[in-house]
Amino acid sequence: MTDSDLALRLTQRLTETLPASAALARLAAPIADAAEQARLVTDAEIGASTPALAIASSLHETQYTRLYRS
Numbered sequence: 001m002t003d004s005d006l007a008l009r010l011t012q013r014l015t016e017t018l019p020a021s022a023a024l025a026r027l028a029a030p031i032a033d034a035a036e037q038a039r040l041v042t043d044a045e046i047g048a049s050t051p052a053l054a055i056a057s058s059l060h061e062t063q064y065t066r067l068y069r070s
Helices: 003-017 019-040 051-061
Strands: none
Touching: 003 019
């Protein structure tokens, strides 16, 4: 059974049992599709950019020395 089949079954079950769940049921298929697309992404295609972390790291390098005595 594929993710799309599971999403369809979930949609049918939710709309049959709780009318208020219809809005959530409509999201089942898009979420399953997004999960499948995410599963297919290779490590080389994943990237991150953390400029604030780089700036904070560089500022840490220039901090003054602190001496603590107990």
